[in-house]
Amino acid sequence: MKDLAGARPEPAFEITVDGRPVSVLPGQTVGAALHAAGIRSWRTTRFGGRPRGLFCGIGVCFDCLVSVNGSPEQRACLLVARAGDEVVTS
C-alpha cells in the first residue's frame, strides 16, 4: 500500500478508542485510523439501535460521530487524530 504512493510515513502513535489502543499514522483522521484497525462499526442509532460507522467519509452524513477528549459529536472522518486522543463511542 505504501509502495503505491512511495510513502514513508512518520512513526505511528497511539490513541485510545473506548480505552483500547489504536495505532495511527500522523496525519490520518480518527475515522481512517479506526477503519485501518478493523473497527468499522462504532455508533448505535437512537431508535433502532442500528450499528453505524463511516458512510460518506467527507463530513456530510454525520454517521461517524464520536466523542474526542470529552468533546461530543465530532465527525471521525474529518478530525485529524493526535497522539493520546481519547475517543469514546456511543
Next chain:
Amino acid sequence: MNAYDLVVVGGGPAGVAGALTAAQAGLRVALLDSGARLGGQYFRHLPASFHASREGMLHHGLDRFVRQSGTLERLADLRLGHQVWAVTRQEELLAVHAVMTSDGPHGHPVELPVVLRTRALLIATGAHDRPLPFPGWDLPGVLTAGGAQALLKGNLVAAGRRVVVAGTGPFLLPVAAGLARSGTRVAEVLEANGGLGLAGHPWLALSKAGEAAGYAATLLRHRVPYRTRHAVVAAHGERELTHVSVARIDRDWRIRATRTVECDTLAVGYGFVPQIDLATQLGCDTGHDLDGSPIVTVDASQSTSVPGVYAAGEPTGVGGAVLSELEGRIAGLAIAAELGTPPAGEPPAVPGLLLRRRTRLRAFARALQQAYPVQDGWQSWLADDTLVCRCEEVTLGAIREAQRLGATDARSIKLLARPGMGWCQGRMCGHAVACLAGQAPQPPRRPLAQPITLGALERISDDKPN
C-alpha cells in the same frame, strides 16, 4: 477590519483556480476550506507527514495542482479547517461566517467563530456523493464511492479487503482502479446503466484515451469484472457487511435475477449532489442539471443573479475537475475585471479561447450525464422496512403512510414523517425522498450550511476583528 476583494469558499480545483487567478491580478483574496489541506474531493491527497514521493500515481494532475496551491499560499490568505455556515449581506459588502476548531483549556476543542468581509464571493463548494437507499445501506462496511476514495487518497487506508464497487457513472472507474492498485481485492464493478462493457464505456467512447483508458487497463490487469445493467439491491450482515445481493436489472432498473456476493465492503455512488446552500441563502437564481439536481444559474462570466456573487465548478452543474478549474479561472478573471484592480493597464478580461473551451467541456459533461441517468426502478428495490432517512431512521413505510395521510410533496412528507430533519439535513436522502414523492429535487433551504454550536454563536462579536 479591511474587507477582502474576494473570498473563495472551497479549496478544490475551481476554488484554487479562481483564487489564484484573482490574486495574480492583484486582488486581496482569502480562501476558506473545511479540510486540513487544499484539494477538495478530487485532489484529496496525503498529509505532508506521509512523505509520498509518487503520489501523482494516485491521481491525474495532482502535481500541477500542488504547484498552484504553493503559489496561492504566497499570494492569498489561506484558511483551512474553516467551515462556512452562512453568508449574509452587510451594506455594500458580504459577510462570510465560518467556524474553526481550536484548542481550548485542558486540550478540549473549542469552536471559534470567524467573520470575513468581502466585496466579492466565489462559491466553489463542490459536490458530494448521491446515494440511493436500498435494504441494508446503513450497515457499516457500506460506504459511498467518494468515502472509499477519501480513505485511500487522503489516508492511504483501503476501505476493505474484498470490495464491491457499484452505482452509476464514470466515477466508479477511478474508485475501483485505485482500490485494485492498492492491493485490495475488487470483487466486481457494477454499473447500473447500459453500455457494451468496459471497452464500450461511454467515457472511453467520448474521450478515446487518457484518464479513462488508464482506469480500464488497470481493471483488466487485475481481472476485475465490470458488469453493466447490474446493481447491488441489498446489503446483509449483523453488525457489519458480510455480503450483498447483486441483481441483473433491466433498462428501467427493475430486478431480473439476483445472486449473492461475499464482501466486507461496498463502495456505492449514483452520481453527485452539487452543494449550493450558500447560493440559496443569498437568493441566487437556481435551475436544474440534466439529472434534475438543483444548480446555481450563472452567466458567461460565472456570475450568479446576485451582484458580487460568483460560482464555479460542480455547484453550476456536475462536470468534473477539468471543467471546474476552467470555470474557476474564468470567474477569477471576471472578478478582477469587475473590481478594476490596480495596477492600471489592461483589465484581464476573459479570453474567448477559455470560453470556447468551457463550451466544449460542458457539452462533454452533458453527454456523460446523459449516459448515466438514475432510473426510477431503484424504488422497487426497497421494502416497507427499508430506511430512507438514515439520521431520523425513517422507513419507506413511514413515508408511504405520510403520503396516505395527504402529504403530496417532499416538504410535506418531511414535516409529517421527518426524513431530512436529522444531522445531515437531507443531504443523504433528499434526492430519494423527492423521487419517492414524484418530484424533481428542490433547491435546499438551509439557513445554516454547517451545524454550529450555540457556544460558537455566542462568541461572535462584530466589534472585534477576526
